[in-house]
Amino acid sequence: MSMKFDRPMNWKELPAGCLIDEAATSLRFKTGDWRSMRPVWNSEKCIHCLLCWISCPDSAIKVENEKITGIDYNYCKGCGICASICPPKASAIEMIREEK
Amino acid sequence: MKTVAKTGNEAMAYAMKQINPDVVAAYPITPATEVVQIFSNYVADGEVDTEFVAVESEHSALSACVGASIAGGRVMTSTSSQGLALMHEILYIAAGNRLPIVIALVNRSLSAPINIHCDHSDTMGSREAGWMHLYCANSQEAYDSLIIALKTAEATAVPAIVSTDAFILSHAMERLEVLEYSDVQNFIGEYKPRFSALDLENPKTYGPLDLQDYFFEHKRAQIDDFSKVLDAYDKAAKDYAELSGRYYPAVEEYKTEGAEVAIFAAGSTADTAKEVVDDLREQGRKVGLVRMRMWRPLPVEQIKATLGKFKAVAVMDRSDTMADFGGPVFLETRGMLYDSEEKPLITDYVYGLGGRNIELTDIARVYDDIEQVANTGKIEKLITYLGVRGEK
Amino acid sequence: MATLKELSKRKEGLVGGHRACAGCGGSATIRQVLLAAGDKPTVVGIATGCMEVATTIFPYTAWNVNLVHNAFENSAATVSGIEAAYKVLKRKGKIKDDIQFIAFGGDGGTYDIGLQALSGAIERRHKMLYVCYDNEAYMNTGYQRSSATPYCAHTTTSPAGTKIPGKAQWRKDLTEIVIAHDPAYAAQATPGYYMDLIRKVEKALAADGPSFINVLSPCVPGWGYPSDQTVNISKLAVETLFWPLYEWQDGSYKINMKPREPKPLVDFLKLQARFRHLFKPGNEHLVEEFQAKVNRRWEVLLRKEQATSA
Ligand code: SF4
Ligand code: SF4
Numbered sequence: 001m002s003m004k005f006d007r008p009m010n011w012k013e014l015p016a017g018c019l020i021d022e023a024a025t026s027l028r029f030k031t032g033d034w035r036s037m038r039p040v041w042n043s044e045k046c047i048h049c050l051l052c053w054i055s056c057p058d059s060a061i062k063v064e065n066e067k068i069t070g071i072d073y074n075y076c077k078g079c080g081i082c083a084s085i086c087p088p089k090a091s092a093i094e095m096i097r098e099e100k
Numbered sequence: 101m102k103t104v105a106k107t108g109n110e111a112m113a114y115a116m117k118q119i120n121p122d123v124v125a126a127y128p129i130t131p132a133t134e135v136v137q138i139f140s141n142y143v144a145d146g147e148v149d150t151e152f153v154a155v156e157s158e159h160s161a162l163s164a165c166v167g168a169s170i171a172g173g174r175v176m177t178s179t180s181s182q183g184l185a186l187m188h189e190i191l192y193i194a195a196g197n198r199l200p201i202v203i204a205l206v207n208r209s210l211s212a213p214i215n216i217h218c219d220h221s222d223t224m225g226s227r228e229a230g231w232m233h234l235y236c237a238n239s240q241e242a243y244d245s246l247i248i249a250l251k252t253a254e255a256t257a258v259p260a261i262v263s264t265d266a267f268i269l270s271h272a273m274e275r276l277e278v279l280e281y282s283d284v285q286n287f288i289g290e291y292k293p294r295f296s297a298l299d300l301e302n303p304k305t306y307g308p309l310d311l312q313d314y315f316f317e318h319k320r321a322q323i324d325d326f327s328k329v330l331d332a333y334d335k336a337a338k339d340y341a342e343l344s345g346r347y348y349p350a351v352e353e354y355k356t357e358g359a360e361v362a363i364f365a366a367g368s369t370a371d372t373a374k375e376v377v378d379d380l381r382e383q384g385r386k387v388g389l390v391r392m393r394m395w396r397p398l399p400v401e402q403i404k405a406t407l408g409k410f411k412a413v414a415v416m417d418r419s420d421t422m423a424d425f426g427g428p429v430f431l432e433t434r435g436m437l438y439d440s441e442e443k444p445l446i447t448d449y450v451y452g453l454g455g456r457n458i459e460l461t462d463i464a465r466v467y468d469d470i471e472q473v474a475n476t477g478k479i480e481k482l483i484t485y486l487g488v489r490g491e492k
Numbered sequence: 493m494a495t496l497k498e499l500s501k502r503k504e505g506l507v508g509g510h511r512a513c514a515g516c517g518g519s520a521t522i523r524q525v526l527l528a529a530g531d532k533p534t535v536v537g538i539a540t541g542c543m544e545v546a547t548t549i550f551p552y553t554a555w556n557v558n559l560v561h562n563a564f565e566n567s568a569a570t571v572s573g574i575e576a577a578y579k580v581l582k583r584k585g586k587i588k589d590d591i592q593f594i595a596f597g598g599d600g601g602t603y604d605i606g607l608q609a610l611s612g613a614i615e616r617r618h619k620m621l622y623v624c625y626d627n628e629a630y631m632n633t634g635y636q637r638s639s640a641t642p643y644c645a646h647t648t649t650s651p652a653g654t655k656i657p658g659k660a661q662w663r664k665d666l667t668e669i670v671i672a673h674d675p676a677y678a679a680q681a682t683p684g685y686y687m688d689l690i691r692k693v694e695k696a697l698a699a700d701g702p703s704f705i706n707v708l709s710p711c712v713p714g715w716g717y718p719s720d721q722t723v724n725i726s727k728l729a730v731e732t733l734f735w736p737l738y739e740w741q742d743g744s745y746k747i748n749m750k751p752r753e754p755k756p757l758v759d760f761l762k763l764q765a766r767f768r769h770l771f772k773p774g775n776e777h778l779v780e781e782f783q784a785k786v787n788r789r790w791e792v793l794l795r796k797e798q799a800t801s802a
Contacts, residue, residue: 003551005551008313008314009314009317009551010317011316011317011318011320011321011324012321012324014314014317014318014321016198016257016294016321016325017197017198017257017294017295017306018196018197018198018306018307018308018318018322019197019295019304019305019306019307019308020304020305020308020548020550020551020552020553021295021302021304022302022304022553023302023303023304023305023553023555023556023557024507024553024554024555024556025551025552025553026507026508026509026510026547026552026553026554027507027508027509028509028552029509029511029552030509031508031509031510031511034514035514049496050496050497050500051496053496053500054496054499054524054527054686055520055683055686055722055723056520056523057512057514057515057516057517057518057519057520057523057722058508058510058512058514058519059504059506059507059508059523060508063500066497066500066501072508074508074509075507075508075509076508077513077514077515078514079514079515079516079712079719079720079722080515080718080719080720081515081520081719081720081722081723083720084720084721084723084724085723085724095720122577122580122581122584123573123576123577123580125572125573125576149580149583149584150580151576151577151579151580153572153573153576153616154616155569155572155612155616156608156609156611156612156615157608157609157612159565159566159569159609160566160569160572160608160609160612163562163563163566163569163570163572163573163609164569164570164572164573164576165573166562166570166573167537167560167562167569167570167571167572167573167574167575167576167577168573168574168576168577169573169577170560170574171535171573171574171577171578171581172577172581172586173576173577173580173581175573175577189563190562190563190566193562193563297535297558297560297574298535298558298574298577298578298581298587298591299558300533300558300589300591303555303556303557303558303559304558304559305548305553305555305558305559305561306558306559306560306561307548307560307561307562308548308549308550308551308553308561309544309545309548309549309550309561310550311549311550314550314551318550
């Protein structure tokens, strides 16, 4: 784990070979600014069915102890799947326009 | 050490047996089929520990080798001609990933027309893929070279090709000396991969995508790794000489002392030319031979120092670049010597395509020609197609 | 089978920060497959394609497991080699853990250019799960037709023109081709039916030999629908019988979802720009033909299930 992320590495600093020598380094890359719509989660309405969590393509729904705790706006791209899939009886996620 | 009789293919298969790689993934192709066939017998009889993957194409052969090597295995395969061409894409990927895979290869022409006999167009077509490459002149050398190449490859994380000439070497029986299994194992040592995709502690991403911001840096680092191959080879070849009594320099000189002209050739033709040199030397002619054994990386300084001594050199190319400027060895040799103060006149002889026999008289004629060039200081004909009907 | 609650405690195999499009069905597929596999050590291979490109841009990888990318057409061959090395290193005692292997490829890398490598790997019985994330065209290069592209779909190389209304041919039935290899397990799934997919991954990984799951993975820009509709469209594909959920093991077919009242195919088609031209006047017959063919194939599948049920 020798990689640098704060500036471009020169060729002598690259990990030997053709590889990324750490897992999950994309967590340093924030895709949240792609969003034009923002999902807003309502903890009071949520029934914690986890449907939104299993369907999110960006692993952006936070879960702790089997319960949703919120949305990780660092990675959420605002696709709206979570809001569209949340059961009508809960309707715990609302999509709102992102303030720029 | 014991003496045995083996063909080139048998010698290479036997070296593979003594290397006892973790994985061999291979596909049959004439004239290298026997290497795979003999090796699969070793597997079937439990004489090796290898996992043999009988893939459905050469492309998958090298692809599986890449997977096995990234997984941390010691990996070998064997192929020829169209098979190497089908592997072409993956040759670059293996080298870029620094996977020390070794290919026991038999040189055969490339289609069209389809032909199963020797020339060097298959490996010459892969010369920019980032593999070390050794051309062998006989079965003994093929056996020894696979062992030396494996050691060099693993020391530098650069893959290697060791090749013999189709039928001329691959199917011709020769006497050779082989080492004991334990000596080979001690020489190559236990393989310690630089990384392994089976290492669960530190998950990594192998073969990622580079955009404009990193591709060049990765290539530069690869070129740097490649620049260390020659020294690693020299060390391995010297260590091997201590063990076996057989030393293989990257560039071999034969009767060059006092020679004014030389042939620069690779493969079995170089061994044939030695006979001609012996004859001509007896007649008092100042001729010698330089054999190009290592072609990648180019042993530039050694070639410059060696060839720089002659007045004229005839390069023997067993393939053509289709650049309308002769063969690849010719082109690169002229390039290497361009800056030399002392440099010979250099002509090219493209010969032996598709297994066309090269006779002793052909080689003698090359010496006649090159002596004339040396004497007159003039090149009458830069590129000659030697031994083809309709050509002088 | 693991419940959602149990899965939610596992480590994510694919984390955020990758560059797939918003609402990408392929990312959802890969994420669910890795969650389902996630209770055991897993090593993954992937073919060149959308998912590889979007998730491994140096120095950023979205993978939390060992991932090997080699080339486009050789995901199955590459993982064959990894599995072979694993077997020998395990025999030699150099590896202690039990590791499972998954190879991913898109439909281009699986139905088309990688079909030979897949066929070879299954025939050789490598113990690996091959997952095709099938988004029905070459999306990575800009939506060109593949042999998985459905009838009439507009792609950039099967454009809906004035003379030819999109792709003229029916799609290749890859799942059946794989079944002809007698694998240890084969199935079709889609991430809208996530529990079905998760169960199939568990079953495939538990099977003793090569297994295959063909996962229909909707593509927002390639299919042309709003990004929040990925799961909905994935479900409609099943409910309209366009993409039957079924599995095959030991010679028996089992259909996992039989809609009591199948929805008309148009419900699936009309949401997608790639089928928009089918709704122009004069093209009614194409929709009818499409529907008739879907019905016919569904009936064949029902008969196969009936004929092979114990
Ligand atoms: S909007 Fe899309 S990316 Fe954001 S949390 Fe919901 S499903 Fe995930
Ligand atoms: S889908 Fe809705 S109800 Fe279910 S966990 Fe997500 S926010 Fe809560």
